[in-house]
Amino acid sequence: MDLAGFLVLLSLIVSFLLGLVVHFKAQGVSYRVFEVTVFGVVGWCLAMFLYRLVGPGPDLFWARALYFFPSFIPSAFVLFGLSFPDQPVNKWLITLIVSINLIVAFFCLVPGAVIVNVITPSIGEKIIVFGWAYTLYLIYLPSFFTISYFVLLKKYFTGSPRIKQQVLYVLLGLSVSSLIAIVSNLILPTLGVFEFNWLGQVSAFFWMGCVTYAIVKHRLMDIRLVIARAISHFLLIAVLVTIYTFGIFLISSLILPLNMNFNQLTVSVILTILVALSFQALRRWLEKVTDKIFFKGHYVSEKLLTDLGQIIASTLVLKTLTQKFFLELTQQMKLSWGALFLVKGQKVVWLNSKRQKTPEVSLSEVKELVETGKKLLILEELPENKIKEIMRKLNIGAYITLGADKKNLGILALGGKSSGDVYSKQDIEVIEILAPQLTVAIENAQAYEKIQRFSDTLRKEVDRATRKLQRANIRLKELSTLKDEFVSIASHQLRTPMTAIKSYLWLVMRKKGKALDSRNRRNLDRAYTSVERMIVLVKDMLTVSRIEGKRLDLDMVEIDLHELAKKVYQELKIKADEKDVRLVLESPKIKTVVKADQERIREVIQNLTDNAIKFTPKGGRARIFFRKTDNRIETSISDTGAGISKRDMPKLFQKFSRLEHSFSKIAETPGTGLGLYIAKQIVGLHKGSIRVKSKVGKGSIFTFSLPRGWARKNETKR
Amino acid sequence: MKQKDKNGQKRILIIEDEQYLRELYQEILEDEGFIIETASDGMDGYVKMAKGGYDLILLDVMLPRMDGLELLAKLRKGPKPKKTNGPIVLLTNLSKDMAISKGKTLGISGYLIKSDLTPGEIIEKVKGYLKIKI
Numbered sequence: 001m002d003l004a005g006f007l008v009l010l011s012l013i014v015s016f017l018l019g020l021v022v023h024f025k026a027q028g029v030s031y032r033v034f035e036v037t038v039f040g041v042v043g044w045c046l047a048m049f050l051y052r053l054v055g056p057g058p059d060l061f062w063a064r065a066l067y068f069f070p071s072f073i074p075s076a077f078v079l080f081g082l083s084f085p086d087q088p089v090n091k092w093l094i095t096l097i098v099s100i101n102l103i104v105a106f107f108c109l110v111p112g113a114v115i116v117n118v119i120t121p122s123i124g125e126k127i128i129v130f131g132w133a134y135t136l137y138l139i140y141l142p143s144f145f146t147i148s149y150f151v152l153l154k155k156y157f158t159g160s161p162r163i164k165q166q167v168l169y170v171l172l173g174l175s176v177s178s179l180i181a182i183v184s185n186l187i188l189p190t191l192g193v194f195e196f197n198w199l200g201q202v203s204a205f206f207w208m209g210c211v212t213y214a215i216v217k218h219r220l221m222d223i224r225l226v227i228a229r230a231i232s233h234f235l236l237i238a239v240l241v242t243i244y245t246f247g248i249f250l251i252s253s254l255i256l257p258l259n260m261n262f263n264q265l266t267v268s269v270i271l272t273i274l275v276a277l278s279f280q281a282l283r284r285w286l287e288k289v290t291d292k293i294f295f296k297g298h299y300v301s302e303k304l305l306t307d308l309g310q311i312i313a314s315t316l317v318l319k320t321l322t323q324k325f326f327l328e329l330t331q332q333m334k335l336s337w338g339a340l341f342l343v344k345g346q347k348v349v350w351l352n353s354k355r356q357k358t359p360e361v362s363l364s365e366v367k368e369l370v371e372t373g374k375k376l377l378i379l380e381e382l383p384e385n386k387i388k389e390i391m392r393k394l395n396i397g398a399y400i401t402l403g404a405d406k407k408n409l410g411i412l413a414l415g416g417k418s419s420g421d422v423y424s425k426q427d428i429e430v431i432e433i434l435a436p437q438l439t440v441a442i443e444n445a446q447a448y449e450k451i452q453r454f455s456d457t458l459r460k461e462v463d464r465a466t467r468k469l470q471r472a473n474i475r476l477k478e479l480s481t482l483k484d485e486f487v488s489i490a491s492h493q494l495r496t497p498m499t500a501i502k503s504y505l506w507l508v509m510r511k512k513g514k515a516l517d518s519r520n521r522r523n524l525d526r527a528y529t530s531v532e533r534m535i536v537l538v539k540d541m542l543t544v545s546r547i548e549g550k551r552l553d554l555d556m557v558e559i560d561l562h563e564l565a566k567k568v569y570q571e572l573k574i575k576a577d578e579k580d581v582r583l584v585l586e587s588p589k590i591k592t593v594v595k596a597d598q599e600r601i602r603e604v605i606q607n608l609t610d611n612a613i614k615f616t617p618k619g620g621r622a623r624i625f626f627r628k629t630d631n632r633i634e635t636s637i638s639d640t641g642a643g644i645s646k647r648d649m650p651k652l653f654q655k656f657s658r659l660e661h662s663f664s665k666i667a668e669t670p671g672t673g674l675g676l677y678i679a680k681q682i683v684g685l686h687k688g689s690i691r692v693k694s695k696v697g698k699g700s701i702f703t704f705s706l707p708r709g710w711a712r713k714n715e716t717k718r
Numbered sequence: 719m720k721q722k723d724k725n726g727q728k729r730i731l732i733i734e735d736e737q738y739l740r741e742l743y744q745e746i747l748e749d750e751g752f753i754i755e756t757a758s759d760g761m762d763g764y765v766k767m768a769k770g771g772y773d774l775i776l777l778d779v780m781l782p783r784m785d786g787l788e789l790l791a792k793l794r795k796g797p798k799p800k801k802t803n804g805p806i807v808l809l810t811n812l813s814k815d816m817a818i819s820k821g822k823t824l825g826i827s828g829y830l831i832k833s834d835l836t837p838g839e840i841i842e843k844v845k846g847y848l849k850i851k852i
Contacts, residue, residue: 492780495811499833500738506836507742535833542812555819 003270004198005052011205012045018205018212030083034211036076041208043069045201051126052198059118063128067115067137068108070185074144075101077174081151084170085163104140107133125194134190141186145178166214173210176235177203203238237273244272299332301430307332312437318351318445325438326353329414333427336397336415341366342442343410365390369399370408376400376431378423379416398423400431402439409442480549487545491538498538502531533672540674543603544655547681554597554685561592561601561635561706565624568606572613580618583609586625594633594706600682601706605635607675608702612639616699632688632705643696652692653680679704728773728848729753733763733789734809735781739832743776746837747844760784764792770799774847776830778809779817787817790824805847 019038022031047069051062075097082089107113113133120126152174156167181200189197248268311324326338330353339352341361348363372387378398382388391399397416402409412435417423505528509521516524546552562585569585576583594601605624612622620640627634644652656673683690683704694700730752734740737758744754755772757763760781767775767789779786786808805827810817818829830843 492811495833496736496739499811500736500742502833503739503742503837506838507746510838539812539833 002052004202005049007202008045008049008052008198011202012042012049014205015041015045015208018208022212028083028086030080030085030087033076033080033083037073037080038208040069040072040076041201041204044073045204048198048201056118056120059120059126060115063115063118063126064109068105070141071101071105071108071137074141074148078144078148078151081148081155084152084155085166100140104137107136125197127192127194128189130190138186138190142182145174145182149174149178169210169214173207173214176238177207180238236279240275241272244268299334301426304329304332304430305433308434309437312441316445316448318442318449321441321445322351323353329434333430334418336418338412338414340402340438340442341369341410341413343367343370343408349410361394365394366410369411369413370401370403372401376423376428376435378428380422398427398431400435402435402442404436404439404443409439412438484545484549484551487542491542494538495535498531498535502528502535505531537672537674540672540678543678544674544681547678547685552600552682552685554600556595556597558593558595559598559601561594561605561626561633562588564598564602565605565609565635568602568609569624571606572609575610576613576622579613579616581613581616582621583613584621584623586623588626590626590628590633592626592633592635594686594708596686596706597682601686604679604682604704605637607679608637608704611675611702612637612641612700615639615641617641620699629705631708633708634703634705636701636703638699638701640699643698643700644692644694645696649692649694653677653690727753729755729771730844731755731757731763731766731772731775733757733760733766733776733781733786734778735759736778742837743840746841750841750845752844760786760789764789767793767803768796768799769801770803771801773804774844775803775806776809776844777806777826779811779821787820787824790821790826794824807843807847 015038019035019042022038023035044066047062047065051059051066054062078097079089079094082093108115110133112131114131114137115134116129116131118126118128149171152167152171156164156171159167177200180203184196184198184203185200188194245268307328308325311328312321314324315321322340329335330338337352339350342349342351343363343366346363348361348366350361368390369387376398377387377391377400379388379391379396382391390396394413395415396413399411399413401411412431414431417427505524509516509524509528543552565585569583573583609622609624616622616639622637622639624635624637627636653676655677680690683706686706688704688706690702690704692700692702730747732740732743732747732754734743734756735758740756740758744756748754755766757766761783763777763781764784766772777786777789781789784792790806806825808818808821808826808829809832810829811831811833821829827847830840835843
C-alpha cells in the first residue's frame, strides 16, 4: 500500500465515521438523504482503495465500482440541498433525479458502456479505457454538482441566519472538494493522466467534514473559527502542492528531459506538504522572536476594541474606568503612557493608569489643545506651531479632543509608542473609534457623579430640615406645656380671690339681707352672679385648654346616667323653681349604665340642663329623659324655649359662638360661650355624639349618646 | 342653742394660706359654735396635726413651705399623733384636680371645691363629715 492508498483509506474511515455521526445526531429527511451521499463517498473510497490494491482481473470490477458509487453522490446531494433543512420536495422531481442517477449507475456496471478495460503498464498508474457511455458520465457528474451548488445558493439567500451559516459550510466543502475531485478524477483521467485519481477521494473527507460540522455543531463559534482557520490552512497547502507538483511535472515532462520517476515525484510532493505545513508555525515563531527583538506593536484591533469597550461599560466611576482603560490600552498598543486631561470649570483633572507617570499640565495648555478638533493629532505629522510646542513640552505623542457637539470635555493624550515607531493607521483608527465611546463614558460618569452629589445634598438638606422640624416640634411641645401650666396656674390664682369675693358677697347677703333695700339687694345679687360666671368661665377655659392640648385625661368607670342626672336635677331644681320653670327628670325603663368619666359627663348634663332652664321662659318646661338605640344610651334634655334658627345651627357647638338670634334676651345671665363646645368635645372623647333638634318658637332637644359597652362585658362575665 | 353647744365640742383645724378665706371659714364655722384652730402654711399645719385631737381637718392643697400632699405624706411616714384626728377634707379650687386622686391614696376622706360652694354649703358639708344632723 502506497501513500495514496493510505490517504484514501483514511478518507474512507473519516467519511464513514462522519456518516455515523450524522446518522445518530441529526434528525430530518434531508439528513437521511445526506447519508446516501456519504454512502456514495464511502463506496467510492472503498472502490479506489481496492482498485489500487488488487492486481489485473479483479481491478476491472473495482474500476466499474469506482464510477458506480460516485454516481450517487451528486444526485443525493441535490436532493439533500432541496430538502434542507426540512422541506418537502416535489415527487416528480425526486423520480426524475433518481431515474437519471440509476441510468448512469446502470451504465457504469454494463461492460463496455463506461469502462471497457483496465490496462496495467509496467511503470506508473493503471490506465482505464473508457467506453461510449463515458461521455454521458462526464456530463452527468459536473452538471449535477452544479445544480446542487445552485440549490444551496438559493437556500443561502432565502434562509434564516442559522441556515445561512450551515449552508455556507456545506458550500465551502462542496466547492473545494468537488473542484479537486472533478479535476483529478474526471478531467485528468479523461486526458489520460491517472496519477492523481486518488486526490478526489482524499478531498472528499474534507467536504464530508464540513457538511457534518454544519449539521451537528453549527452553533459553536470557537470550533467554527478553528475549522475556518484549518480550512484556509488546508487550502493554502493544497494550492501549493498542486502548483508545485504540476510545475515539476511540466518541467520534467515538457521542458527539461528530466527523467523523474514516480517515487521521486512522491517524495518531492511530500516535502512540499511538509514545508507548507510547517510554514505557518514557523512564521508565527519568527514573528514572536522579531516582536521581542524589535518591540514591534502587534495587536488585533477588534480584540482591543472589545476589551476596552467592556472596560468602558463596566463602571460609572471615572477613576476606576480610566485606570483600567489606560492600563489595557498602553499594554496592548505598547504606549509609554496615556491619560485623560479633563477641563472642569477652572481646573484640569488628570485621570490615568496608576502605574504610569503623567506630565503636569496647565489649564491654558489643555484649553489650547482642546480647541484643535476631534481628529487624532500626531506629533510627527504636525507643522511647527504652538500645539506642537506644547505637545513636545508635555511629551505627548498623539492626542484627540473628547466631546460631543460643541462641548469639549478635554483630551485623550498618549505618549509615544514604546517601539519608537510612529502611530500606524491601525492605531489611529482604533483611537478614533475609542474617542466617542470614551466621551459618552465620561459624560455618563460625570452625570452619575452629579446625581450622586445631588442626592447627597438632598439627603443632607432633608436631614437638616428634619432636625429643624424636630427642634421646632420639641419647642412647640414645650410651649404647649407652658401654656397649659400657665392656664392651670392662672385659673388657680384667679379662683382664690373670686372665691373670696363670692363667699363674702354671700355672707353680706345672708347676714344683712333683710336690712338692705331692694336696690342694693339687686346690685349685690348681680355682683354675685357675675363672680359666679367668672368662676365658670375660668373653669371652662382650663377645660378647653386641656382638650385642645389633648391633655384631658378621662377616668373611665361604669356610671349610671340616671343617677348622675339625679344629682344635676337636685342641684338645679331650686334654680328652676326660682325661674318658674318645671324641671322634670324621667325615670328610665332601661338600664342607663355606660362606661365614662363621671365628673365630665356630669358636667355635660349639667351644662345642657342649665342651658335648658336658662333659655326657657317662665311657665315653661325642661325635661331630662333617656332612650336606648342599638348599642348606645341617649340622654336628651328638652326645653320649651324659643328654639334655634337653622342659620345658627352650625355655630352652635363652636367656641365663643354668639347666636344672632340670641336667647340672651330670655336668659338672665349670658353663658361663657364655651359650654356647648366643651360638651361636644367631651362626648367626642367618649366616642359618642351630640346633636340638636329645634323648632323656632317651640323649643329644642339636645341629645348626646354614649356607647353602651357594659352589656358585652357583663355577658362575658357570665 | 342645743345644737350649737354640741358643735362646740367639735374641734376643727383649718389649714389655708389665703387669709381672707381662712378668716371667712373661721368666722362662719365659729358662728355655728365649732372650736376653730387655723394654720397658714404647711409646716404650721403639720405641727398642729401631729399633735392631733381634731375632729375635722380642712386642708388646702396649695400651701407655702409644704403643700397639702407633702404634708399628708409626711404625716403618714411619721409617728402616730398623740391624740387621734378625725377625717381630713381637702380644700381645692378645681373639680378635676390631680391632687384629689393623689390625696385619696394618702387617706383623705373627701374634698371641697371652694369656688363652687357658698359658705352655707360649706357649713353643711362640714356638718356632714362630722355626722351632725342638720
